[in-house]
Amino acid sequence: MKAIVDCNSFYCSCERLFRPDLRDKPVVVLSNNDGCIVSRTDEAKKLGVGMAAPYYQNREIIEKNGVAVFSSNYNLYGDLSMRVMDTLRDLVGEEQVEVYSVDEAFLDMNRFSGSALQEASVNIKETVEQWTGIAVSVGVGPSKVLSKVANRLSKKDKLGTKGVLVLDTPEKIKDALERTAVDDLWGVGRQYAMKLHHLGIDNGWQLRNMPEDWARKNMGGVVGVRMIKELNGLSCIPMKDPLETKKMIATTRMFGQPVYELSDIREAIATYVARAAEKLRRQFSTATAIQVFLVTNGTRSGKYEYNPQSRYLGCTLPEATADTSVLIRHALPLAEQLYQSGYKYLKGGVILSGLVPMAAIQTNLFLKEHLQSNKALLEAVDNINFSHRDDVVKYVASGLKRNWKMRQELRSKRYTTRWNELYKIS
DNA sequence: TCTGGGGTCCTAGGACCC
């Protein structure tokens, strides 16, 4: 059996942890640049605040009802996420935990059976809440898709399930699937949901009963077949090896305000490269390809319509590297080629791909100077930036003016990761 | 009148996830 543990309104829960006065109050957290609402508490949901909805569209409801608003505080969320995951590993074993996202983890529950399964699940929920202060929901089922179904119902039907639902009999599975619209299945997005409704398939149970051949033709080939199997309790999405590294690393950001000058674009791209390279080194990888993209608003007229147009340009590197300066040297010419004056730039990004482990770099026979020489320097820079403050040490190309920096006007303190922002008890 | 069979690798784009 597999479990999925999901933190309730994670970002909001993190904020509330240090603001007990907000316990029963509506709270929302905004995306970068204070653009969209990415987390909301039940109280905010009840007021009609939409998920993933633009902040400005909900501003009226928010202000009228005194909803507490926060900018994203990733230092805080990242740290609390680590505590939740450590607790889970403590409870079920290091190897049994697959961290799926910042606020979710799959657990291999095969060591529990019968009534022990239910007890263990309740214990997980209670212990995480007690140790970290973050409320979670636990769903258990024979496959990942079914555990997701259970998790969603456990959260929805809070009184009946108390946040824990174990689907361990065919009857429970049938009942759960009948209560779940196809739209709410993990792996069914907008496109497939529309198609399924069109065919008269509205809930999980109906989809479960469709033949695999049908799914192969109508739901993206093997993806559809896998979905049907998973719904039938046949697990075929395995637990991931926790040691697996990422295959691609991206840093992309909306600019704090529209940008027109090439100099600003260069600064931003260099900064994003530096950030991406940091992530690369953190997982002991190097990149063999780099892509840069810029998004313009698309129209040259004075209209304000949001009509983003993006252009990409990439190159392969002569040798795999994680050296920020080498990556910047390759990225900037791409940005320059992409740039056309007269446009209004909204967003930019850098994508590193073709990742290979640092320990397995294929050196380039024809390169006079190899690209790995700065290892000690890079390590030192990473250590300083990590232990002090982001960007204490930065590359000149990243600039000093930073006209393009994102807005984060409502960020709370980094209570758990900065000495000078510690929570004070008076 | 008429032109094989069996592969691999790469890229772009779609769909999905949180």
Added chain:
DNA sequence: TCTGGGGTCCTAGGACCC
């Protein structure tokens, strides 16, 4: 004035190989 960021997997199609 105004709409996030970071990923994964799969497929189709083109280029190329013998």
